[in-house]
Amino acid sequence: MQIDRRLISHFDWTFLSLTLILALAGIVTIYSATYSITEGQSSGLASKQIYWLLMGMVALLACLAFDYHYLDRIAYPFYGTVLALLFLVLFIGTTGGGSQRWIHLGFFALQPSEPAKVAIVLVLAKYLQYDQPRGGYRLRDLWFPFVLVTPLTLLTLVQPDLGTAIILAVVFLSLLLIGGLRLQSFLCMAAAGLGFLPIAWRFLKPYQQNRILTFLNPDLDPLGAGYHVIQSKIAIGSGKLLGKGYFGGTQNQLDFLPAQHTDFVFSVFAEEWGFLGCVFLLALYFALMGVALRVAARAKDRFGSLLVLGMITIFFWQVVINAGMVTGVLPVVGIPLPLLSYGGSSLLSMMIAVGLMMNVNMRRFTF
Amino acid sequence: MLPVTFRTEVDPQFRRRTELLAAIAAAVFLLLIGRLFFLQIVQGDRFTYLSENNRIRLKKIPGTRGMVFDRRGQLLVDSRPSFDLLFVPEDAVDPEATLRSLARFLGQDEGELFSLLDQKKARIPFEEIVVGRDIDWRSVVTVETHQLDLPGVNLRIRPRRSYLLNHMAAHLLGYLGEIGPKQLTSLKQKGYGMGDEIGQFGLERRWEEFLRGRNGGQQVEVNALGQRVRVLHEVEDVPGNSVYLTLDRDLQETAGQAMQGKDGSLVALDVNSGAVLAMVSNPAFDPNSFARGITAEEWRGLMRDRLHPLNNRAVQGTYPPGSTFKIVLAIAALEEGVIQPETPLSCHGSMVFGNRVFRDWKKEGHGSVNLHKGVVQSCDVYFYQLGQRLGIDRIAKYARMLGLGARSGIALDDEKTGLIPDTEWKRKRFGQPWFPGETPSVAIGQGYVNVTPIQMANLIATVANGGTLYRPWFVRKVESLDGTLLQEYGPEKIRSIQLKESTLKYLRNSLSDVVNSGWGTGGRSRSNLVQIGGKTGTAQVAEMRGAYVKSEQLSYLIRDHAWFVAFAPVEKPEIAVAVLVEHGGHGGSAAAPLAKMVIEKYISLKNQPPEQQLTSKQGESHAN
Numbered sequence: 007m008q009i010d011r012r013l014i015s016h017f018d019w020t021f022l023s024l025t026l027i028l029a030l031a032g033i034v035t036i037y038s039a040t041y042s043i044t045e046g047q048s049s050g051l052a053s054k055q056i057y058w059l060l061m062g063m064v065a066l067l068a069c070l071a072f073d074y075h076y077l078d079r080i081a082y083p084f085y086g087t088v089l090a091l092l093f094l095v096l097f098i099g100t101t102g103g104g105s106q107r108w109i110h111l112g113f114f115a116l117q118p119s120e121p122a123k124v125a126i127v128l129v130l131a132k133y134l135q136y137d138q139p140r141g142g143y144r145l146r147d148l149w150f151p152f153v154l155v156t157p158l159t160l161l162t163l164v165q166p167d168l169g170t171a172i173i174l175a176v177v178f179l180s181l182l183l184i185g186g187l188r189l190q191s192f193l194c195m196a197a198a199g200l201g202f203l204p205i206a207w208r209f210l211k212p213y214q215q216n217r218i219l220t221f222l223n224p225d226l227d228p229l230g231a232g233y234h235v236i237q238s239k240i241a242i243g244s245g246k247l248l249g250k251g252y253f254g255g256t257q258n259q260l261d262f263l264p265a266q267h268t269d270f271v272f273s274v275f276a277e278e279w280g281f282l283g284c285v286f287l288l289a290l291y292f293a294l295m296g297v298a299l300r301v302a303a304r305a306k307d308r309f310g311s312l313l314v315l316g317m318i319t320i321f322f323w324q325v326v327i328n329a330g331m332v333t334g335v336l337p338v339v340g341i342p343l344p345l346l347s348y349g350g351s352s353l354l355s356m357m358i359a360v361g362l363m364m365n366v367n368m369r370r371f372t373f
Numbered sequence: 374m375l376p377v378t379f380r381t382e383v384d385p386q387f388r389r390r391t392e393l394l395a396a397i398a399a400a401v402f403l404l405l406i407g408r409l410f411f412l413q414i415v416q417g418d419r420f421t422y423l424s425e426n427n428r429i430r431l432k433k434i435p436g437t438r439g440m441v442f443d444r445r446g447q448l449l450v451d452s453r454p455s456f457d458l459l460f461v462p463e464d465a466v467d468p469e470a471t472l473r474s475l476a477r478f479l480g481q482d483e484g485e486l487f488s489l490l491d492q493k494k495a496r497i498p499f500e501e502i503v504v505g506r507d508i509d510w511r512s513v514v515t516v517e518t519h520q521l522d523l524p525g526v527n528l529r530i531r532p533r534r535s536y537l538l539n540h541m542a543a544h545l546l547g548y549l550g551e552i553g554p555k556q557l558t559s560l561k562q563k564g565y566g567m568g569d570e571i572g573q574f575g576l577e578r579r580w581e582e583f584l585r586g587r588n589g590g591q592q593v594e595v596n597a598l599g600q601r602v603r604v605l606h607e608v609e610d611v612p613g614n615s616v617y618l619t620l621d622r623d624l625q626e627t628a629g630q631a632m633q634g635k636d637g638s639l640v641a642l643d644v645n646s647g648a649v650l651a652m653v654s655n656p657a658f659d660p661n662s663f664a665r666g667i668t669a670e671e672w673r674g675l676m677r678d679r680l681h682p683l684n685n686r687a688v689q690g691t692y693p694p695g696s697t698f699k700i701v702l703a704i705a706a707l708e709e710g711v712i713q714p715e716t717p718l719s720c721h722g723s724m725v726f727g728n729r730v731f732r733d734w735k736k737e738g739h740g741s742v743n744l745h746k747g748v749v750q751s752c753d754v755y756f757y758q759l760g761q762r763l764g765i766d767r768i769a770k771y772a773r774m775l776g777l778g779a780r781s782g783i784a785l786d787d788e789k790t791g792l793i794p795d796t797e798w799k800r801k802r803f804g805q806p807w808f809p810g811e812t813p814s815v816a817i818g819q820g821y822v823n824v825t826p827i828q829m830a831n832l833i834a835t836v837a838n839g840g841t842l843y844r845p846w847f848v849r850k851v852e853s854l855d856g857t858l859l860q861e862y863g864p865e866k867i868r869s870i871q872l873k874e875s876t877l878k879y880l881r882n883s884l885s886d887v888v889n890s891g892w893g894t895g896g897r898s899r900s901n902l903v904q905i906g907g908k909t910g911t912a913q914v915a916e917m918r919g920a921y922v923k924s925e926q927l928s929y930l931i932r933d934h935a936w937f938v939a940f941a942p943v944e945k946p947e948i949a950v951a952v953l954v955e956h957g958g959h960g961g962s963a964a965a966p967l968a969k970m971v972i973e974k975y976i977s978l979k980n981q982p983p984e985q986q987l988t989s990k991q992g993e994s995h996a997n
Contacts, residue, residue: 138387184390240427243412243420256428260596281413285406292402299395303388315391326401333408 013070016368018301022066024294025345025360029059029353031287032271032346038253039266039274039348051267051348058350062357069361073369074310077362078135081128085154088125091118092161099165107165117351119162119170124355124362126174127316129154130181135309138186145191148182163209169341173323175199180319185312218337234264238332242276242284249280267348269340272332291325291344301367310366317359320344432593433566436586437532439613441546441576443622444650444849448537450546452612455533456513458505458526462490465525474522475504478515506665507533532586534570534664540657541629542620544685545649545785545847547575548663564588573663575685576848579784580616583851583859587611614859617849619648627974628653631967636955637934638686640830640845641971644946646864647834647843649783651971652827654686688781688788691823692953695910695960696751696894697936698772698818700836700880702759703748705771707876711762714744714879720754727810731757734911748883749893751909753817760816765807768815769795774870775842776831777824782844782867791828794821819913830951833907833938836884837946839877840870884908885943888965895937898965903976904943907968909960910936932956935963941972948975 037052077084091109095118099106108115133151155178163171183192207215241257250256255277257263266274276284298318305311321344328343330336342352412420441450460475462468472490476483489504504526505512516528534549536542550573552565564587565571571585572578589610594602628639628651641651658675675683684690706712722738724731733739733753739746747755760768772778778793792798794815796807814820827845835842844865851860884906887893894909912934935957940949950968957963 180394184387184394186387186390237427239412240420240423242409243416244424246413246417246421256594257424260428260594260602262424262427262596276409276413281409284409284413288402288406292398295398296395299391302391308387311387311391315394318394322398322401326405329405330408333405333412335408 013368016371017070018297018364018367021294021297021301021360021364021367024290024297025066025357028287028290028294028345029062029357031275031290032343032348032353033059034252035271035275035278035346036267036348038255038278039258039263039271041253041259054350055348055353058353059357061350062354065354066357066361066364069358070365070368072365074313074362074365077128077313078132078309081125081132085125085129088118088122089157089161091116092122092158094118095165096161107167114350117349119165119167119174120351120355121358122158122162122170123173123177123320124317124358126155126158126178127181127313127320127359130178130185131309131312131316134181134185134312135307137308142186142188143182143191144188145194148187148191151178151182163206166209166211166214167340168210168214169327169339172327172339173320173341176323177316177319180323181312181316184315184319214339218339234270234338235331235334237262237264238270238273239334241270241273242333245277245280245283247281249276249278249283252278254278268342269328269338269347270332271347272329272343275346276332287346288325288329291321295321298363301363301370304370305366306370310370314363314366317363320359321356428594428596432591433568434530434589434591434610435532435569436588436610437612438534438549438570438586439584439854440615441584442615442617443620443625444618444648445621446617447622449542449618449620449622451535451537452532453535455507455531457503457529457531458508458512458516459529460502460504461525461527462502468525471523471525472504474519475516475526478519478523479505479508479512503666534660536660536664538622538625538629539661540659541653542625543575543657543660544654544687545575545620545652546660547572547577547579548658548660549573549577550663550667574683575785576616576618577660578786580848580851583614583616586613612854615852615854617852619643619646619650619847619849620652621650621975621978623978624971624974625651625653627651628971631970632954635957635963635967636680636686637953637957638690638826639950639952639967639971640687640826641975642830642834642843642845642949644834644837644940644949647831647845648849648864649845649847650948650975652685652687652847654684654690656680656682658682685785686953686955687826688783688785689825690953691789691791691825692934692936692955693820693822693912693914694777694818694824694829695912695934695936696753696817697829697908697910697938697960698816698822698824699748699751699756700832700884700908700938701772701775701777702756702763702768702816703744703880703883704775704836704872704876705763705767706744706759707879708771708872709763709767712744712759717741717743718747718755718758720752722754724754724757724813726757726761726813729810731813744879745883745886748880748908749886749890751887751894756816757813760812761809763816765812765815766795768812769793769798772822774868775835776867777828779828781825781827781831782865783827783846784848788827789825791825792821792823818910826951826953829936829938829953830949833940833951834946834949835870836877836880837906837940837949840872842867842870881906881943884940888939894961895939895965897961898937898939898969898972900941900969900973902973903941905939905941905969905972906943906946907937907939907965909965910934910938911958911960912936914956929956932958935960937961937964937968939965939968939972941976948972 033052033055036055037048040051041048095106095109098109100108100110107117107119109118130151139147159171159174162174237257241255241263255274257277258266258274263270263273275287295318298314302311302314305314324341324344327336327341331338342349344356438452440448443449465471472486473483476486486504489502513528516523516526536546549570552569552571556571557565572581587610589608591604592606593604596602624641628641632639632653632655636655639653643650662671720733720739720742722733722736739750739752742752742755772793778791780788780790799805799807811820815822831842831845844867846862848862850858852858885904887895888899888905888907895907898905898907914934935954937952937960940946950971952964952968954963
């Protein structure tokens with residue numbers, strides 16, 4: 007496909023810059039988080055993340071190369087592929103940290119629950135792109151999206167990957183609300199969701215149940231399940247206004263923090279850069295979402311707008327739940343911080359999401 | 374909020390919802406920032422404190438305790454660094470794997486280490502398990518170098534007290550124990566901390582102030598596994614001071630050997646100063662086992678032992694003095710003039726007083742007995758009559774004058790007073806007058822009379838030195854490690870007793886004949902090296918103990934206590950010895966030979982060839 011000059015003139019450099027700044031901040035923090043003082047060197051994870059970022063850039067540019075309306079056509083095949091992969095991971099997936107999430111593809115391990123987020127946005131944008139019924143959608147109008155989303159969420163939950171399952175559910179719900187859901191329908195869903203909670207509880211592994219219990223009462227087990235949150239709060243709090251400086255975070259360097267380079271990368275960042283650094287980081291995320299919201303507002307059709315809004319909700323919920331859990335206001339459920347946390351599948355998915363949003367932005371004038 | 378403008382194609386309801394989404398996002402982000410503000414600004418100091426606390430551990434370096442030397446500068450108690458190997462399973466990712474590598478590094482059997490782990494199943498989480506005590510230097514180096522492969526394994530340095538005489542001087546030197554919770558609250562200001570060792574008994578306890586070392590410490594930065602990353606700050610420990618005793622190591626050893634396998638006590642004093650030259654109490658314990666870290670089982674064993682091995686019998690054991698008490702009677706009689714020494718009294722093997730028959734130890738009697746013969750042959754009937762003539766209060770007066778019935782004042786804990794009865798005591802204790810029929814028993818050191826071995830040693834020393842009662846003492850001086858004299862101790866007179874020269878001369882002559890005449894009761898202590906004077910005693914215990922004793926032990930426990938008190942050389946006395954052998958039988962056969970061994974050792978040490986004296990001198994100058 008040929009790239010129009012008009013398209014290039016609508017390339018949003020701000021969007022890309024914000025994305026790259028966040029990803030680079032992530033790499034810098036991962037370097038510190040995986041540095042071993044006893045060995046005097048960092049593990050190779052930061053450089054691995056650089057490769058992922060480069061691959062992510064390629065994916066992002068590839069996402070610009072086609073008209074996003076093409077996604078309307080491939081939404082269901084894409085969904086089908088992801089669903090198949092999620093099935094596959096149950097049988098041939100590799101286990102890590104007590105759950106079976108990855109499929110080894112030789113050069114890298116794919117985590118199908120990450121593209122599942124994108125898949126949900128695609129199928130919902132496709133389904134909801136037509137003008138909503140008067141007074142909003144009723145539940146009976148939405149049986150098909152439910153049928154699509156339920157297997158994805160359940161398959162993720164049984165891995166078990168509680169965090170991603172929660173993200174899938176909240177993104178689905180958010181998009182329905184944005185798409186136009188009746189209030190009474192929403193209340194019905196909320197009630198059904200609450201009813202489903204005890205069933206979901208059974209899918210959880212004991213360690214996940216413990217995390218939720220200790221969230222409700224952190225003193226239950228200060229050296230066990232509550233340990234992560236306590237150490238994370240100590241790391242963040244001891245950063246004070248200006249932080250301890252790069253490599254100065256003792257909580258991180260001395261390994262008091264768990265999962266420093268993945269789910270708790272924000273704690274490492276907060277310890278090193280303090281309150282001001284945190285505010286700056288959150289401002290970057292907010293700016294990114296603001297730019298994206300403007301794209302959604304200016305999109306030339308409902309499909310594009312829903313696509314972008316869907317991606318925004320992924321970002322939004324991941325940032326909020328991750329920051330909430332490391333600061334001890336939400337239970338530890340294992341959600342990476344978009345663009346910052348170490349992880350190939352996560353970074354790649356986020357770069358694709360950014361690419362798709364930029365795609366919508368570039369093509370708002372084309373017909 | 375962002376200006377969101379929609380193109381006309383898009384439903385206005387849809388647009389409103391998008392604006393709402395932006396507003397919600399902004400609000401949630403503000404909440405997050407609020408949370409961060411709370412954690413980082415409001416509670417920042419608290420969390421900073423917690424993070425410091427997380428990573429900085431204080432590692433105590435116990436100050437080495439001072440050394441203890443004998444009177445000639447020979448080492449008695451030493452402290453050397455030792456390493457204990459500790460393991461905290463919670464710090465290890467895989468405790469069994471760690472133990473396996475530990476076993477491989479140390480060349481030990483892994484099963485043994487695993488069994489240690491099993492034994493401690495019911496422990497408190499994060500409590501250290503001691504997997505090796507006082508491990509050798511090679512193991513220390515191995516563990517240090519492989520620290521990274523051994524998560525949860527740590528070394529603890531600990532000065533280990535080493536008592537070179539083992540159990541032989543246990544009661545005088547005492548032992549150490551971990552500081553108790555009660556002690557800790559009262560001693561916290563003096564710089565004691567949890568887990569510190571403190572003298573709990575004997576010298577270790579009374580000279581704690583001088584002996585203790587000041588703890589040093591390291592501020593160590595540790596990681597989440599508790600492994601040392603670097604040392605931030607260090608305070609040097611200060612070793613304790615050296616204590617020099619009046620005790621003689623060789624003499625103590627001889628005394629210990631003499632008392633081997635016997636229960637009782639032996640005390641040797643310097644006649645002219647009251648300094649303790651040797652002190653034995655049996656059964657004993659090994660203070661090294663306390664230094665090693667006594668197990669609860671061992672401790673229970675010591676506490677439950679019916680023979681009370683932790684008691685220092687020299688000062689805490691009270692016994693009827695038996696015939697050794699006749700020395701008191703003889704002095705009292707001569708001083709009070711109740712009898713002319715040469716006046717003979719007759720002994721038919723028993724004496725009737727009131728409605729009671731008092732027997733002599735010799736059934737057929739001693740015939741015509743004067744004071745000299747009474748002492749030499751220990752004629753009971755003669756002393757029954759002396760007792761009658763003196764009366765209980767005069768006997769008590771002289772006994773007390775000579776240090777009986779009161780604490781000797783030696784710097785050892787829980788000394789017993791013993792008991793010297795008189796009419797006032799009887800009235801107070803029982804509300805009854807003293808019956809004259811009770812006096813004969815007292816006259817031969819039975820009845821209510823109870824004394825400690827150190828009192829008897831002090832008594833014979835006082836007789837030997839001509840009437841000066843000293844407070845027994847055993848610490849000569851305290852020096853700091855660089856040789857500065859911190860404290861010096863010397864003889865301390867309790868009182869000078871004015872005794873007639875004739876009394877002393879007569880008595881010493883009699884006591885010499887007890888040993889040397891050939892017909893005295895103490896012939897078994899006659900020595901070719903030196904002229905010894907002394908008095909035997911055989912104290913009955915049957916009536917008092919019989920009721921409490923199990924039948925199978927009855928035969929041992931109803932046997933008499935054997936006493937012997939002695940001094941030497943008779944001409945110019947230097948050393949006084951009191952020996953008590955519990956249930957040893959006759960003083961002349963069971964106790965007298967032991968006193969002889971100690972006295973002969975004392976004389977031979979004094980007459981050491983010059984070059985040997987030189988080495989011991991060198992020892993002293995080295996110690997200085």
